[in-house]
Amino acid sequence: MSQLTLYGFAPSTYTRTARMACVEKGVPYDLQPSALGKPAYAALHPFHKMPALTHGDVRLFETMAIIRYIDEAFDGPALQPSTPAARARMAQWESVVSSYTYRTVISKWVLAAMHNNPAEQIAEAAKAAAAHLTLIDGLVGDSAWLAGDQLSLADLTMAPVLAYVAGIPEGAAMMAACPNLSRVYGAISARESFTATG
Numbered sequence: 610m611s612q613l614t615l616y617g618f619a620p621s622t623y624t625r626t627a628r629m630a631c632v633e634k635g636v637p638y639d640l641q642p643s644a645l646g647k648p649a650y651a652a653l654h655p656f657h658k659m660p661a662l663t664h665g666d667v668r669l670f671e672t673m674a675i676i677r678y679i680d681e682a683f684d685g686p687a688l689q690p691s692t693p694a695a696r697a698r699m700a701q702w703e704s705v706v707s708s709y710t711y712r713t714v715i716s717k718w719v720l721a722a723m724h725n726n727p728a729e730q731i732a733e734a735a736k737a738a739a740a741h742l743t744l745i746d747g748l749v750g751d752s753a754w755l756a757g758d759q760l761s762l763a764d765l766t767m768a769p770v771l772a773y774v775a776g777i778p779e780g781a782a783m784m785a786a787c788p789n790l791s792r793v794y795g796a797i798s799a800r801e802s803f804t805a806t807g
Protein backbone atom coordinates (compact mmCIF):
# COMPACT_ATOMS: atom_id res chain seq x y z
CA MET A 610 0.00 0.00 0.00
CA SER A 611 1.40 3.43 -0.99
CA GLN A 612 2.31 5.98 1.63
CA LEU A 613 -0.16 8.83 1.97
CA THR A 614 1.63 12.15 2.40
CA LEU A 615 0.08 15.45 3.39
CA TYR A 616 2.00 18.66 2.76
CA GLY A 617 1.22 21.36 5.28
CA PHE A 618 2.04 22.73 8.69
CA ALA A 619 0.43 21.53 11.90
CA PRO A 620 -1.06 24.93 12.88
CA SER A 621 -2.95 25.15 9.56
CA THR A 622 -6.66 24.54 10.09
CA TYR A 623 -7.17 22.99 6.65
CA THR A 624 -4.16 20.73 7.09
CA ARG A 625 -5.56 19.63 10.45
CA THR A 626 -8.88 18.79 8.79
CA ALA A 627 -7.08 16.44 6.39
CA ARG A 628 -5.06 14.91 9.23
CA MET A 629 -8.26 14.40 11.24
CA ALA A 630 -9.82 12.58 8.29
CA CYS A 631 -6.81 10.23 8.21
CA VAL A 632 -7.12 9.50 11.93
CA GLU A 633 -10.90 8.94 11.69
CA LYS A 634 -10.32 6.46 8.87
CA GLY A 635 -7.32 4.81 10.54
CA VAL A 636 -5.09 5.77 7.60
CA PRO A 637 -1.39 6.27 8.41
CA TYR A 638 0.00 9.47 6.93
CA ASP A 639 3.21 11.37 6.74
CA LEU A 640 3.13 15.15 7.28
CA GLN A 641 5.69 17.03 5.24
CA PRO A 642 6.19 20.81 5.31
CA SER A 643 4.57 22.75 2.46
CA ALA A 644 7.21 24.60 0.45
CA LEU A 645 4.82 27.54 0.05
CA GLY A 646 6.07 30.07 -2.47
CA LYS A 647 8.86 27.81 -3.79
CA PRO A 648 8.44 27.19 -7.54
CA ALA A 649 8.62 23.37 -7.11
CA TYR A 650 5.61 23.40 -4.74
CA ALA A 651 3.40 24.50 -7.64
CA ALA A 652 3.51 20.89 -8.86
CA LEU A 653 1.67 19.92 -5.67
CA HIS A 654 -0.48 23.00 -5.22
CA PRO A 655 -0.73 25.49 -8.12
CA PHE A 656 -2.22 28.10 -5.75
CA HIS A 657 0.51 27.68 -3.11
CA LYS A 658 -1.77 26.80 -0.20
CA MET A 659 -1.89 23.87 2.18
CA PRO A 660 -2.64 21.06 2.40
CA ALA A 661 -1.72 19.05 -0.67
CA LEU A 662 -1.78 15.25 -0.85
CA THR A 663 0.15 12.55 -2.63
CA HIS A 664 -0.76 8.88 -2.52
CA GLY A 665 0.88 6.70 -5.15
CA ASP A 666 0.01 8.32 -8.47
CA VAL A 667 -2.71 10.47 -6.90
CA ARG A 668 -1.92 14.16 -6.40
CA LEU A 669 -4.57 16.43 -4.95
CA PHE A 670 -4.99 19.94 -3.62
CA GLU A 671 -8.02 21.63 -2.00
CA THR A 672 -9.12 20.26 1.34
CA MET A 673 -12.65 19.27 0.30
CA ALA A 674 -11.26 17.12 -2.51
CA ILE A 675 -8.57 15.68 -0.27
CA ILE A 676 -10.92 14.63 2.53
CA ARG A 677 -13.37 13.05 0.08
CA TYR A 678 -10.51 11.04 -1.35
CA ILE A 679 -9.39 9.93 2.11
CA ASP A 680 -12.94 8.92 2.98
CA GLU A 681 -13.68 7.08 -0.25
CA ALA A 682 -10.33 5.46 -1.06
CA PHE A 683 -9.97 3.68 2.27
CA ASP A 684 -11.90 1.30 4.47
CA GLY A 685 -13.10 2.52 7.81
CA PRO A 686 -16.15 4.41 9.06
CA ALA A 687 -17.91 6.50 6.40
CA LEU A 688 -17.37 10.21 6.94
CA GLN A 689 -20.17 11.22 4.54
CA PRO A 690 -23.86 10.66 5.21
CA SER A 691 -25.74 8.26 2.98
CA THR A 692 -28.86 10.32 2.22
CA PRO A 693 -28.78 13.05 -0.43
CA ALA A 694 -30.18 15.68 1.93
CA ALA A 695 -27.66 15.03 4.71
CA ARG A 696 -24.82 14.83 2.18
CA ALA A 697 -25.85 18.19 0.78
CA ARG A 698 -26.05 19.63 4.31
CA MET A 699 -22.51 18.43 4.88
CA ALA A 700 -21.34 20.14 1.67
CA GLN A 701 -23.26 23.26 2.67
CA TRP A 702 -21.39 23.45 5.98
CA GLU A 703 -18.03 22.85 4.30
CA SER A 704 -18.82 25.73 1.97
CA VAL A 705 -19.86 27.93 4.90
CA VAL A 706 -16.51 27.31 6.58
CA SER A 707 -14.41 27.92 3.48
CA SER A 708 -16.42 30.88 2.16
CA TYR A 709 -17.34 32.68 5.40
CA THR A 710 -16.17 31.25 8.72
CA TYR A 711 -12.48 30.89 7.88
CA ARG A 712 -12.30 34.41 6.49
CA THR A 713 -14.29 36.07 9.29
CA VAL A 714 -12.78 34.17 12.19
CA ILE A 715 -9.25 33.16 11.16
CA SER A 716 -8.12 35.59 8.46
CA LYS A 717 -9.66 38.75 9.87
CA TRP A 718 -9.62 38.13 13.62
CA VAL A 719 -7.32 35.32 14.87
CA LEU A 720 -4.44 36.18 12.54
CA ALA A 721 -4.86 39.91 13.22
CA ALA A 722 -4.67 39.20 16.97
CA MET A 723 -1.67 36.88 16.53
CA HIS A 724 0.16 39.54 14.52
CA ASN A 725 -0.66 42.25 17.07
CA ASN A 726 -2.45 44.38 14.52
CA PRO A 727 -3.90 47.71 15.75
CA ALA A 728 -6.25 47.17 18.73
CA GLU A 729 -9.12 48.93 16.99
CA GLN A 730 -8.89 46.58 14.01
CA ILE A 731 -8.78 43.52 16.28
CA ALA A 732 -11.78 44.74 18.29
CA GLU A 733 -13.78 45.31 15.11
CA ALA A 734 -12.82 41.85 13.81
CA ALA A 735 -13.71 40.23 17.16
CA LYS A 736 -17.17 41.82 16.95
CA ALA A 737 -17.68 40.43 13.45
CA ALA A 738 -16.42 37.00 14.54
CA ALA A 739 -18.85 36.95 17.48
CA ALA A 740 -21.75 37.90 15.19
CA HIS A 741 -20.75 35.18 12.73
CA LEU A 742 -20.53 32.53 15.47
CA THR A 743 -23.97 33.55 16.75
CA LEU A 744 -25.36 33.22 13.23
CA ILE A 745 -23.96 29.74 12.68
CA ASP A 746 -24.97 28.67 16.20
CA GLY A 747 -28.56 29.29 15.15
CA LEU A 748 -28.02 27.27 11.97
CA VAL A 749 -26.71 24.29 13.95
CA GLY A 750 -29.91 24.18 16.01
CA ASP A 751 -30.35 20.98 17.99
CA SER A 752 -28.42 18.81 15.54
CA ALA A 753 -25.95 16.39 17.18
CA TRP A 754 -23.40 16.96 14.40
CA LEU A 755 -23.33 19.61 11.69
CA ALA A 756 -24.85 17.41 8.98
CA GLY A 757 -27.24 15.51 11.23
CA ASP A 758 -26.94 12.54 13.52
CA GLN A 759 -23.48 11.36 12.47
CA LEU A 760 -20.00 12.78 12.38
CA SER A 761 -19.11 13.97 8.88
CA LEU A 762 -16.45 15.81 6.90
CA ALA A 763 -18.29 19.02 7.82
CA ASP A 764 -17.38 18.59 11.50
CA LEU A 765 -13.76 17.91 10.57
CA THR A 766 -13.74 21.12 8.54
CA MET A 767 -15.26 23.29 11.26
CA ALA A 768 -13.43 21.89 14.32
CA PRO A 769 -9.92 23.28 13.67
CA VAL A 770 -11.37 26.77 13.22
CA LEU A 771 -13.30 26.52 16.49
CA ALA A 772 -10.15 25.27 18.20
CA TYR A 773 -8.55 28.65 17.53
CA VAL A 774 -11.63 30.45 18.83
CA ALA A 775 -11.75 28.35 22.00
CA GLY A 776 -8.03 28.94 22.59
CA ILE A 777 -8.44 32.71 22.91
CA PRO A 778 -10.05 33.91 26.19
CA GLU A 779 -12.39 36.28 24.35
CA GLY A 780 -13.19 33.47 21.92
CA ALA A 781 -13.97 31.04 24.74
CA ALA A 782 -16.53 33.57 25.98
CA MET A 783 -17.99 33.80 22.46
CA MET A 784 -18.24 30.01 22.32
CA ALA A 785 -19.94 29.92 25.73
CA ALA A 786 -22.63 32.17 24.25
CA CYS A 787 -23.19 29.64 21.43
CA PRO A 788 -24.65 26.51 23.05
CA ASN A 789 -25.27 24.55 19.83
CA LEU A 790 -21.84 25.18 18.40
CA SER A 791 -20.30 24.39 21.82
CA ARG A 792 -22.16 21.07 21.93
CA VAL A 793 -20.86 20.01 18.52
CA TYR A 794 -17.37 21.30 19.33
CA GLY A 795 -17.44 19.40 22.65
CA ALA A 796 -18.22 16.17 20.81
CA ILE A 797 -15.58 16.58 18.13
CA SER A 798 -12.86 17.85 20.47
CA ALA A 799 -13.21 14.68 22.57
CA ARG A 800 -12.27 12.46 19.61
CA GLU A 801 -8.85 11.01 19.01
CA SER A 802 -8.73 12.66 15.58
CA PHE A 803 -8.82 16.02 17.34
CA THR A 804 -6.60 15.30 20.35
CA ALA A 805 -3.96 13.54 18.21
CA THR A 806 -3.65 16.46 15.77
CA GLY A 807 -3.56 19.46 18.16
Ligand SMILES: N[C@@H](CCC(=O)N[C@@H](CS)C(=O)NCC(=O)O)C(=O)O
Pocket residue numbers: 621622623624645657658659660670671672673707
Ligand atom coordinates in the same frame (compact mmCIF):
# COMPACT_ATOMS: atom_id res chain seq x y z
N1 LIG B 1 -9.12 26.54 -0.58
C1 LIG B 1 -8.00 25.96 0.12
C2 LIG B 1 -7.59 26.91 1.25
C3 LIG B 1 -6.34 26.43 1.94
C4 LIG B 1 -5.74 27.52 2.80
O1 LIG B 1 -6.13 28.71 2.75
N2 LIG B 1 -4.79 27.11 3.60
C5 LIG B 1 -4.06 28.08 4.41
C6 LIG B 1 -3.65 27.45 5.75
S1 LIG B 1 -5.03 26.99 6.77
C7 LIG B 1 -2.78 28.47 3.73
O2 LIG B 1 -2.28 27.74 2.89
N3 LIG B 1 -2.23 29.62 4.11
C8 LIG B 1 -0.94 30.05 3.64
C9 LIG B 1 -1.01 31.20 2.72
O3 LIG B 1 -2.12 31.64 2.35
O4 LIG B 1 0.07 31.66 2.34
C10 LIG B 1 -8.38 24.58 0.67
O5 LIG B 1 -9.58 24.32 0.85
O6 LIG B 1 -7.49 23.73 0.87
